[in-house]
Amino acid sequence: MPLASSHRPLVHPRANRETVLEGMHVAYLFQRVRRRSIGFVVGPDGLEVRAPKWVTIKEVELGLQERGEWVLRKWAEMQERQKNIRQIEWREGASLDYLGAPIHLHLSPENGRSELNDQRELLLALPHNAEPSQIRDAVQAWLMREAKVLFESRLNFYAPLMGVQWRRLSLSNAGSRWGSARVDGAIRLNWRLIHLKPDAIDYVVVHELAHLHEMNHSPAFWKVVASILPDHMARRKELQKENLANWA
Numbered sequence: 001m002p003l004a005s006s007h008r009p010l011v012h013p014r015a016n017r018e019t020v021l022e023g024m025h026v027a028y029l030f031q032r033v034r035r036r037s038i039g040f041v042v043g044p045d046g047l048e049v050r051a052p053k054w055v056t057i058k059e060v061e062l063g064l065q066e067r068g069e070w071v072l073r074k075w076a077e078m079q080e081r082q083k084n085i086r087q088i089e090w091r092e093g094a095s096l097d098y099l100g101a102p103i104h105l106h107l108s109p110e111n112g113r114s115e116l117n118d119q120r121e122l123l124l125a126l127p128h129n130a131e132p133s134q135i136r137d138a139v140q141a142w143l144m145r146e147a148k149v150l151f152e153s154r155l156n157f158y159a160p161l162m163g164v165q166w167r168r169l170s171l172s173n174a175g176s177r178w179g180s181a182r183v184d185g186a187i188r189l190n191w192r193l194i195h196l197k198p199d200a201i202d203y204v205v206v207h208e209l210a211h212l213h214e215m216n217h218s219p220a221f222w223k224v225v226a227s228i229l230p231d232h233m234a235r236r237k238e239l240q241k242e243n244l245a246n247w248a
């Protein structure tokens with residue numbers, strides 16, 4: 001896949017070594033660490049390489065050359081994701097997505113508790129001079145409450161259709177992870193899914209419930225998912241465009 005030239009150069013802010021990968025100049029952070037093999041990570045800052053003391057620089061360089069294409073592809077993907085960053089402003093009138101459409105924040109001291117009205121205004125039970133951190137806490141508390149109620153109802157809707165029983169729902173906020181399931185029926189879902197369209201949320205719910213049949217991503221697992229959501233591939237693609245960690 002040819003790489004768009006609009007991407008930032010792959011130069012780590014703390015780079016201490018340089019190389020050329022697929023004809024592209026790359027400056028990366030190299031660290032000696034106690035580990036068994038060489039580790040290559042492409043993060044928001046760029047390429048980081050960690051190697052045990054006994055691995056020579058020449059071997060590191062060989063490993064890099066072998067992974068040149070992978071490194072550049074990961075970097076291109078990283079840039080794409082960062083384009084989608086949506087930093088929420090914690091102030092009166094600011095907007096954020098709720099179930100895939102914007103809602104607006106409105107400080108409403110007369111309100112006893114936070115609630116969403118028909119105009120898609122989230123009325124926050126806070127004084128007009130509330131600090132951004134108070135606004136953030138109130139909005140997140142409301143989003144998490146909504147998430148819990150919605151996720152439970154979707155789990156209860158799909159579980160009988162799929163012939164499974166879930167036992168406990170907990171909310172997580174783990175970087176890029178949307179959810180997880182345990183053999184004993186415990187489900188974890190990322191509460192930030194509440195920002196996304198119901199279609200995307202349902203996909204994650206069905207995905208995790210399908211794990212109660214199959215604790216893996218085998219063809220049998222995907223068959224269970226497809227039996228409930230025939231369009232699961234499209235939903236998954238949509239979801240991959242989202243970076244939950246960006247909803248800070």
Ligand SMILES: [Zn+2]
Nearest residue numbers: 207211216217
């Ligand atoms: Zn899975």
